[in-house]
Amino acid sequence: MGETTDLTARPAAYLDGRAGRDEVYSAIIGAIGLVRTEIGKAGLKPVDHPIAIFLEADDSGFKFRAAVPLAGAPDGKTQLSDAVKIGETPVGKAMRFEHRGAYDDIDGTYEAITAYLDEKGVDAQDVFVEEYLNDIKSPEDPNLQVDIYVLLK
Template structure:
C-alpha cells in the first residue's frame, strides 16, 4: 500500500434630460426691409380668446416610450435577436470547494467519453487541452452534448511524465453506443469516497496544493489509491492563467 506522492509536479513552471427656455421678444415696427418675428411678451392676465384652439398645436407631445429589455422566457422585441444560454456543465460535486481546505465528499459515477494518453510534464496543459478538444468534437458528431466538467485521471506518474485518461461526462450513453473517434471509449468517472483539495491559481502553481494534500495525508495517516483526479472547474486555457480553478481528488483505500 502506497501513499499518493504528488512531488512529480516539481517540474511544472500560475435619459439625461436638459430643460430649455425660449427668449421672449417684441415685434419691431418700422421701415426696415425685414421684420424679425419673435414670441409675444408674457401677459399676467390674458384675455379670454374667442378663437377655437388648434388641436394640432395644443395637444401635448407624448413622452418617448421607455427602452424595452429582454428577459428569459419573455417575448422579445421585434427585430431583436437573443441567444439562449447553453446547458450547465456542473462539477462532480456541485457544492463548491474552498482553496486550501479539504472536503470529504462522495463522487457519483457519471457516464463519460474517455481517451487515454501519455505526456511529458512540460507538455501537460497542451496535451490535456488537445485530448478534451478531440473528445468534445467526436461527441458533437455523435449528437451527445457534454454534461460535466473535463476530468483527467492520472494513473501512473514519474519524474519525466505521466499516463492519463481524459474524460468528458455525458448525460447517458446510448444503447447501442455510437461509434466515435479512434481510441475513444465510453465508461464512467471514478466514484466513491474522496478527499477534495481545491486549487485556485495557475497550473504552474499547482504543486503547492499537492504539497498541502501530501501533508494532510501524512498527518491523518490516510492511505490512498495510486491515482489522483483533476477536475477543471474553469477552462484549462494556459498554464500561467491565474484564474484557473481545479478540484483535486484523492481516493482513500
C-alpha cells in the first residue's frame, strides 16, 4: 500500500467546483464532461486520464478542481470559456494508492490511507488527487478504477 512517485506538471484544462458529500462524484463527472466539451471546441488534444484535485473539505462538502491533461497548452490562452481555464496538473512527490470498486465505497479507502499515513508518520499535504482510469457513469458501479495521490510535504 502506498507507492511513492513523482508527479510532473502537465498542461491541463480545468473547472473549479464545489459539491456536497452526497453528490461529489456526479459533480466531478459533470465537470469533466464540460471540460472535455470545451477542449473539443478549442480543437485541443486531451491526453491521459481526467483527474479531480480536492482543494478543501468541510462538513458540507468539497471544493475541487476537475482537470483533463492536454498534449500541449494553447499559445497565449489562459481560459477556454468563462468556467474552463488553462493551468497545470499538480506537481511534486506523492504517494499513490488504488481504489477499485464503487465510488460510494471510496471513504473506506481514504480511511485506510489516513491510517497508513499516520502509522508510517508520513507528512502529507491536505491535497488529494483522484485519477479516473476508466469511464464510469454511476457511483455504485463496482468496476470503477481510481488512483489516489496524496501530495507529500
